[in-house]
Amino acid sequence: MTLTTPMSPDGPPSVRIRDLTVVYRTAAGELPAVRDVSMDLAPGTVTGLVGESGSGKSTLALSLLNAVQPPGRISAGSVDIGGLGDVVQLRGDKLRQARGGQIGYVFQAAQNSLNPLKTVGKQLLDLGRSHDVKDLRALVAEARDLLARMGLDGARVLDSYQHELSGGMRQRVGIMLALVLNAHVVVLDEPTTALDMITQANILEIIREIHAERGLTTLVITHDIGVVAEVADEIAVMYGGRLVEQGPVRAVLGDPHHPYTRGLIQAIPRLTGDIDEAQALPGRPPTLTTIPDQGCVFRSRCALRMDVCDTVDPLFQSTGDRMVACHAVAPAATFTTTTSESEREMTPSRAWSGIGSGRREPAADGDGVVARETNEGDSA
Amino acid sequence: MIWVVLTFTFVIVSIMPGDPVQAEYELLLQQGHSPQQAEAQTAMLHRFRPTGSVLEQYLEYMGSLLRLDLGQSVVTRVDVSTILGEATRWTVIPVLIGTVLSFVLGVLIGVYAAIKRSGKLGDALTLSGSLLRGLPDFVVALILAAIFATLWPVLPRSGAVNILYEPGFNLDYILSLGQHAILPIATYAISSYGGWILAMKSSVVTVLGDDFILAAELRGMKRSVIFRYIARNAILPLFTIFALSIAALFSGAIFVERIFNYPGLGMLLINSIGRRDITVMTGAFLLITAAVIVANIVADMFYTVIDPRVRRAGDAA
Amino acid sequence: GDGDDDSPTTPDDENGAVDETPAEGEVQRGGVYTTIAATQLDATAPPNPFFPQGNSYLGYNSMRLGWVKNHPTNPSEFYPGLASEWDVAPDNSTLTVTIHPDATWSDGTPVTAEDVVVSSDIAYTRGAGAFILSPGAAGTASDVEVIDDKTVQFTQDPENPTSTFINGIMDMVIVPAHVYADQLPDDFAQTLEAARNDDDAGEAARETVSEAGEALASFAPEEDVSAGPYVLERINPSEALLVRNEHFHHDHLVAPDQVILRNYTGNEQIWDYLRAGELDFAQFTAVPPDVVQQIEQVPGNEVSRTYSPVVAGLAFNQSYKPFDDVHVRRALAFAIDREQTVSIATPDGGTPAITTSGMHQEVLDAWAGEVAGELEPYAHDLDRAAEELEAAGMTQENGRWMLPSGEPFEVPIQVVTGFSDWITAGENIATQLNEFGIQSEILTAPDFTVYQEDMANGEYPVGFWLIGLGPSPYNIFQRLYGQSNGWQVLQGNLSYSPPGEDGNWKGGPETVEVDGIGTVNPGELAHELNTASPERVDEIMSILAQVTNETLPAIQMWDYINTQFSNNNRFITDPPDDARRITGVAALAGVWIQQGWVSAAG
Amino acid sequence: MITGTNIVKTFKQRGNVLDKREVPALRGVDFTIPKGGAISFIGESGCGKTTLGRIIAGLETYDDGEITIGGVDMSSLRHRAQQPHFRKVQLIHQDPYSALNPTRTIHQSLHDPLKLRARQTGRSRQWTYDRAEELLNLVGLDPGYVLPRYPHQLSGGMRQRVVIARALTVDPEVLIADEAVSMIDVSLRLGILSLLRDLRERLGVSLLYITHDVATARYIGDDGDMYVIYRGQVIERGPTETIIADPVHPYTQALLSAIPVLYGVEQPGAEQVKPVQAADAASHAEDGAHCLFSSRCPFADDRCVTEWPRLGHAHESLQDPGGRVHACFHPVQRQVAAAPIQRS
């Protein structure tokens, strides 16, 4: 269902993850934190990866850079990035150059992703030298541009230490450092956790815009479905180290197939509408040691549990507009379990090649309630 | 602070028993002087003993201290500041060299131990670090002396320099200085190095766990850059310990100088206690205390200079 | 005595009569002579012999009129220093000194009578020896007269003539008048005159004199001006370097070009140097036996053992029971195997005392040879010890000796940290006593100062104590029966203070009954020694020997041996036997060098 | 019932001798927690929510104002006398990881306050055991499993339940939940929230819910008042549904606009408002002279920068039957909250 044709060198590259397994060495042996995950990030899309704490999101994200930290290691699978080849096989300088050069990573706790003893500018220069950038002046100019684009006073920020910047500013600096070398694959791990509402909205908007402007392939990791809904074209849901559902955002949110996705969405209280519709998901998420090593990982919390779930791993397979890993919603059974909700199909499934086009309902602007651009305020 | 310490010392020193003159007299007898000769030698000393009540002495002492006058030796009549000045350089220079040496070594090995912390070698290094930190400096000094001065007598175990060489900037003199200082310096270095390993290791482990290191790696920074990041951030907290460690070494100097008969402050303190040279004793003790306090202050200032978090905050004020 | 008779001689015939016409090249010259500084080196102090720490080097750059020989019987024998002749009146009342005609200061000025006068003026400010200003003090110089440029006559205060007078003058340090005279107040002679009077003016004058002394002590001459064989070149905290004084009147006898005096903070340091063969000479230090062996094995090292005028004793404070009982003291004397103690504690540093007379055996033989054989030797004899204890009313239970009160008999032995021979001996004695059934332990004072003070305060029942301080008979018994036993001289008169007062910590009886002699007042006798005629001294010495032997105010443990070390690889250090006894070890090697007994080897 | 009037709190930060900064955390806050009711405080980070919660729980002093608990004015009491009153208010911490002592078992953590309680009320030792089990059951935990364990052996959700159970040991009248679910896994959040709701119903405890997640505030107490607080000042207050549906203060509107829209299920509000500047960029050189939000407000005019609107000042300009008050000179109702997509 996905297009995997390699892009031209200038266009956004594609990312193909195949059968990726990442294990951590623990007292109880090597346990998989990510298991048999196959996923495609189509060129030019924003994919949102959601899952609960410990479901393996960060691990998966690090795998994209072949940077899983010990005691973890990639034990199987491949990560093909357009124009780079299989990252898992990269070693040494090549790998290092790929990081930052081709793949930008915005850290989970970007608040602390800066060296406290050096100004942002100095760290930028370190970055430039590490990647053998000839023209450091141009690099600085580029960084300043990027920062200005995100509504910051570039010169001031470059001259600041980490502790002089607020959380939102640091996050933007993180994004700048991920992009300044012209990376076209960008991974953002929980870019808005620990930011407050308004800042979060602001950062999400920036991500969206820059993604569009620079022609990126973006993976946004979060545990907040709202964030994915805001920013992503495509959503992937992880649970217990597996991918359980992947598809276009609106389609998946509007009509979740996998019982976990459905439970998750239902467990979110809404701002309007009937508040009592929100339903808690029973049970609790598994940890590395309690993930069953065979059968469906979600079965213990699943309302649709069948005998087969205990023994057989559900395949992650295509059902219509998306991929799902569930015995109960397998292609044949899809409609038997979800008939009641089939009417939700109203959301138009959309091609992910179109960058941000028409995704967002245009803001009403008739009565002067115009959302001003954030960057104006900052430079004032 | 210094004042509290000072008063405390003064009180103790004042109630200290023993009379310097008597001590000197009997020692001369033991050396074979006749009683007359011994008396002639010591008669003058009687006049040098402090007089008046303890309170008067105290007030007088404090008064002269305010004028930066430490008084004169009760036994020799030489200005205490001259005596201290002479002794201090013999302590400060080896202590500093030893500290810097052990600091550099300890920091390097500490980094290594932190990086290899799950391996056998890293473990061994850490353990050796705690062992050396736990080991008293006199044990180190005695072992060194036993090896290099007794079993295999290659290094001198007394004095600071060979008197035959003309003092000044000439090779012989400097070599002789070095030869005499090796064992004290080695002792200072060895006994403080364990602390550095441990401190550096735990500091590096903390920094390694910091997100910005992983972030730098994920941005594809060069290893050397990352290493610099680690090192600089990890060393920072060590500077406060640096001050404390110098203080500890000043105490250790007492043993080291006694064992290697090195003419520094520690030796001065021991000798002046033995001779009941009250003013020198107080002066030496005061100097050591002041050194500790100053080291702390300097460390604080240094910290402010190198840590932008503190520096900029200070600027803003 | 006449100085010329005692002119320096060496066993070597070639070097005889050097005093008269010194011949060139008679000693091999050149090289660096390394020895130990007797006093603490102080790099910060001025090279001034009046500096309290004595920051000048006796025999090297600091000279006396003569060097006192430590003769067992005659305290007034000297080797010539700056004096080439000295003439003593038969009643000790005058001393005429002639300075060596060639004596010259290192800056080229000759040594004159004026220098001696200024030096004696300074000696008054130091308040010791023959130059004491207390009115009526015994053995003091009263007049100094310049006979000619090189001759000075000293007259003793006739009220209390003593034999120490001569000694005190010959022992005076001579300094150059052109350097030191300015340091004295202008009319200093008058002041000294006034100070002899026992009135307010005298008191004031004495204060002036003392103040002058204080000022002198910290006087720092710009350079070291010496009439000795060397001048001080430089000093660092651990060593002093002296170089040859070309103007020295016996310069041709002086072999080493340079002398290094090394500081030491503990005896063990000297052992180290010796083991390394680094010292050409070292004076007495307590050395453990196998360290001596080690030292002897070093090529070139030689160990010589000669008389030392000091005796180690175990002194009692008789205010403590049961040590007031002479039987108890005797029992202890029998119970302790001195041979064993000495062989363990200090086999090279002492010989076990043969008897306990308060005198060094050699002195005893010389003064009281006839009684020596009759004295109780207190040879190790546990049976007699038991008898004596029983005589003191003690009983033995389960092998432990009990006091009449039923409590165990305890003997605490006080020693001083750092005095290794005392400690080891103390430990051994304690072990022996314990084995005999007397509970005993050693206690250490942290340092000598505290020991000294506590002892004087009467805090120790039993403790080690130096006695038999020769060579003067007066000194020997002053130590036992002087102030520490209650007798002290106040304004020339002897007075007695009961135990516990005025420094009487020994608490011995004021008079004792001695078999065959009767009632004796040892304090008075000891005092009398200072002025007594030689015959009377003989008599007193034998009485006091007997008194001491019977009453045992202290058990004599061992006579010190003056163990000296030399190394003949670089220099041959070979003084005549009695020159090894020169009083005040500080002077030793320096005196030998100037007398020509040291020559460079090979 | 707890009421607060004009609560003022200013933190004095001591940098060094020269540098004494004052951080106004609360600038005269009024509130009422009705018996058995629920109110919520929302606002962005650093606006003073936690400070307020701690003050109400008696864990922090306040500089000015008045708090009455059950009609008793706290400021008239000495510290010791205040304690029993403040004990009726229990704070549930945001971080369940630090809220339990890692070295003590759940059993120990629960029994200490229970023993105290037993001593005060003269109950037996057995009662404490029974009560502990009862409370754990109440919060939906298995006592046999939980009691002997150490906190690190429990999941975040379980820990938060234990924390709630512990708060209940002293039979509180008010629970203050300060971001009580923000550190809990998404799928478990609702469980805790419904537990709180449940407790309110079953035990009649009042709830003060502090959050920046407006939707959860609505879940907890859609029948109570919502307080929107900005830099220590309550700038809008009213029934929860009213505030969400028709906010009038631009800040409230910005806050609601920022809430992510679940596209596919919801559609964004029509009149979303975005602040002009980020909070950290706005100048803080102010005080009392103008509207605190004016520098970020897209609608600010001259009046906003010369006068300080107090809560309720602008009352007359707006008919507000629902009891809503606000602090804006130019209140305009805007529909900013996302609305569910109407099915069919």
Next chain:
Amino acid sequence: MTGATVTRATLRRNFWGSVWRVLLRKPSRLLGVVLMLGFAFMGSIGPMLYDRPLPRDPSVQFASPSLRHPFGTDFQGTDVFSLLVIGSRYVLLTALITAVVSVLLGTAVGLVAGFRRGALDAVLMRITDVNLTIPGLPLLLVLSTVWEFSGAWEMGLVLGLLGWGGLARAVRSQTLSLRERGFVEAARGLGLPNRHIVGRELLPPIAPYIAMNALMSLIVAVYAQVGLFFLGVMPVIGENWGVMLNRAVFDFGAMTTPARLPYMLAPLLAILLLTIAIVLVVDAMDEVFNPRLRVE
């Protein structure tokens, strides 16, 4: 309830199990524990095993090490090993007293200062600063001329009084950080008395730290007292490692004649082993406690 008790017993078993595992993981730690027990035995029972006075044989002064005399004999022919054992009592007892005194004081001051804060904190921290600033060893040198700390108790007390500053500071900062933790606040909110908060909530999390500190202060105490005796400022009384060192170096020429080295090396070796033992045990404790109870 029974279910709970059973589980608690299991947990406790698990704790000891984990201790055992930690020890087994590195045999060196086991060695440390064995050595520690050995020293405890040596200090407590050891001296009782010898008849006093110790047998001596003046004919074998300073014998070299042999099977009969593992460290040779001393100047009177007494077995050095027996001297070492007898000397351990004073050293270890003093160290123990020092550790107890300094830990009690340091913990108390740190807890009170950290918990109370305010003026009391300021005063206590000033005192702590003074305590930390005064250089201990020089002070001890000076003090030893005034007082004779002849007994283990006096010595331990003085060393303890001098050495609590570091712990007090550390405990205070830990207390301050714990104080910010929810559980302390919760305990306050629940109306639990301060006594309870300090004793039950604050103390347990820092207890392992204090325990390790106590062990390390044992080393420091051994160091200080042996050092004082070694320097000779303390009365050199027979039964103590420091005295042995002092005599060896300053009286017996251990540094001059290699033959006498054993007499010096014996106490050095004892100190070395004690240090090793403590370091190894602390290392093990670190691992037992830290992953579970790490306060930070």
